[in-house]
Amino acid sequence: MITDLVLAIFCIVFVPVLGGFISGIDRIITARFQSRVGPPLLQPFYDVIKLFGKEKVVVNVWQAFCAYCYIAAASISIVMFFFKSDLLLILFVQAVGAIFLVVGALSSTSPFSQVGAHRELLQILSYEPLLVLVVVGMYLEVDSFKIWKIYEWNEPLILKLPFLFIVLGYALTIKLRKSPFDLSTSHHAHQELVKGVLTDYSGPFLGLIEIAHWYETVLVLGLCSLFWATNWIGGFILVAITYILEIIIDNVSARMTWRWMLGYVWAMGITLSVVNMVWLSLV
């Protein structure tokens, strides 16, 4: 009981630190791609601490409520991940958090916030089926939705589910807010919707959302690591390569429209999933 509590507190405190470092490394590598020096590694932490010191400005009380719900759902899903719980349950808790972010943005009357929220909904609509398909693929292989079963499996899942790993890559790109899928809001500069879904969140609430985003980043990268769960070095290398590829894709591609995203991601995602599952049932 006590060890469980310690583990839960440890991952609630430690995971945002990890997520912040990943974000810092991301910003430095992106800057190097653009022949800039880039910010210091700790820049994401400076930003968030500064945001917590800003004046609290909310459009209405529901916006603040939604920001708290988003971070709560994101942290609960990561705690469940570290407890090697049920993958489907983790996905649904994470989805609830993502929806609260949208509801918070919709509670403001700003057109930028509204359009951003609609685009965020379309992004959720694009990646959630893919995540479920990935989890179903894992179920077909290991015969369980539990993460601890995957860790007990004696060979890396990527050998049997290579196409589903690519499908997870699509979901990862959307979830990390990377081009060409950074429709609702973007990390870089400002876009056609000012800051999209985050436009009306400010100060400490923006800080909360940033931390929740770090939780989600670690969660999705954790899902990637499950594809090489037999030893942690393999998992780490797989995640590192995937993340570097994400940064490269982010830097070489332009932002696309939501119609293209929905069509392309569903067509590619579902086709690759079906091919992989058929192959899995044949061998």
Added chain:
Amino acid sequence: MIGIKKFISKMRTKSPWLLHFDCGSCNGCDIEVLACLTPVYDVERFGIINVGNPMHADILLVTGTVNHRNKVVLINLFNQMPDPKIVVAIGACGLSGGIFRDAYNVVGGVDKVIPVDVYVPGCPAKPEAIIDGVVAGLSKL
């Protein structure tokens, strides 16, 4: 408590997010502001980001003369920024109205409408001078 406040104010100087408002400038100063973001100056080294949203901004950069039309917008943007915030007026026009100061539609410099913390002279102001102005303003955050 004082330790936390000092810590947060130190973080403020490490992460100033800019909002750039063109208050009827000739675009000379605007190009110089944007030049700060290019690889040559790369202000993101100091955590400076150009945000398009007053609700996320810490520093308001204003270029150009204030006239009776856009002073409302300027005041609105200033009021939308959460505290603590500073205002940097850039270029001869932003400081005093410049060569347009006697025009019938011109109110004058930015400080006629909102409180200005730092004045960056020049026509147009050099990117180095703008970065210098922002850094001078950070001590007031």
